Amino acid sequence: NAGVTQTPKFRVLKTGQSMTLLCAQDMNHEYMYWYRQDPGMGLRLIHYSVGEGTTAKGEVPDGYNVSRLKKQNFLLGLESAAPSQTSVYFCASSTSGTGEDTFGSGTRLTVV
Amino acid sequence: GNSVTQMEGPVTLSEEAFLTINCTYTATGYPSLFWYVQYPGEGLQLLLKATKADDKGSNKGFEATYRKETTSFHLEKGSVQVSDSAVYFCALRGYSGGGADGLTFGKGTHLIIQP
Numbered sequence: 001n002a003g004v005t006q007t008p009k010f011r012v013l014k015t016g017q018s019m020t021l022l023c024a025q026d027m028n029h030e031y032m033y034w035y036r037q038d039p040g041m042g043l044r045l046i047h048y049s050v051g052e053g054t055t056a057k058g059e060v061p062d063g064y065n066v067s068r069l070k071k072q073n074f075l076l077g078l079e080s081a082a083p084s085q086t087s088v089y090f091c092a093s094s095t096s097g098t099g100e101d102t103f104g105s106g107t108r109l110t111v112v
Numbered sequence: 113g114n115s116v117t118q119m120e121g122p123v124t125l126s127e128e129a130f131l132t133i134n135c136t137y138t139a140t141g142y143p144s145l146f147w148y149v150q151y152p153g154e155g156l157q158l159l160l161k162a163t164k165a166d167d168k169g170s171n172k173g174f175e176a177t178y179r180k181e182t183t184s185f186h187l188e189k190g191s192v193q194v195s196d197s198a199v200y201f202c203a204l205r206g207y208s209g210g211g212a213d214g215l216t217f218g219k220g221t222h223l224i225i226q227p
Contacts, residue, residue, distance in 0.1 A: 033214050045214035058214050090155055100146055103155040
């Protein structure tokens with residue numbers, strides 16, 4: 001009964017480094033989302049996917065790329081990390097987009 | 113675009129007090145409305161939802177009614193417990209031509225319940 005699993009849980013990067021955050025869901029959900037959470041800002045949508053092989057931009061997509069090669073996985077990439085990308089990142093998934101999202105436990109990323 | 117406004121925190125109450133957290137929204141069409149709760153160090157959990165006007169969502173003693181005329185979805189609980197201490201997020205999901213959008217969140221309300 002894993003639900004949505006995010007790896008890693010914590011990471012510290014130096015400015016300019018790259019990394020990939022992995023999100024995996026075992027509920028056969030079509031829709032997947034990446035959000036970032038910053039103090040006093042709530043959660044903001046970065047990118048999302050409505051099915052395998054599809055991606056779309058959300059509210060704050062700059063500096064991030066995503067891929068959905070398999071239905072169960074949604075990857076978030078940072079090509080050249082910046083201190084402004086220090087945040088907690090949450091992945092979520094939902095069925096058909098009409099229901100509620102199931103969230104992962106988050107990845108805390110610090111860029112120094 | 114879509115937006116959600118909820119009351120700023122922290123909100124501090126005594127155990128067994130009545131709770132109201134206000135939430136208003138701006139959206140085109142007929143969005144679905146949600147309340148999520150986040151406990152320290154954890155992800156978000158769905159607390160309740162409503163998908164059309166006048167629907168009442170309820171769970172664990174919490175309830176909220178989808179009021180289209182006032183574009184509101186206020187969260188209420190009759191008697192709070194220390195275990196209700198958490199951050200509460202109001203959110204909406206709109207529907208564009210490509211299907212369901214991502215969630216639009218309010219900034220969150222930190223609730224502190226004192227024994």
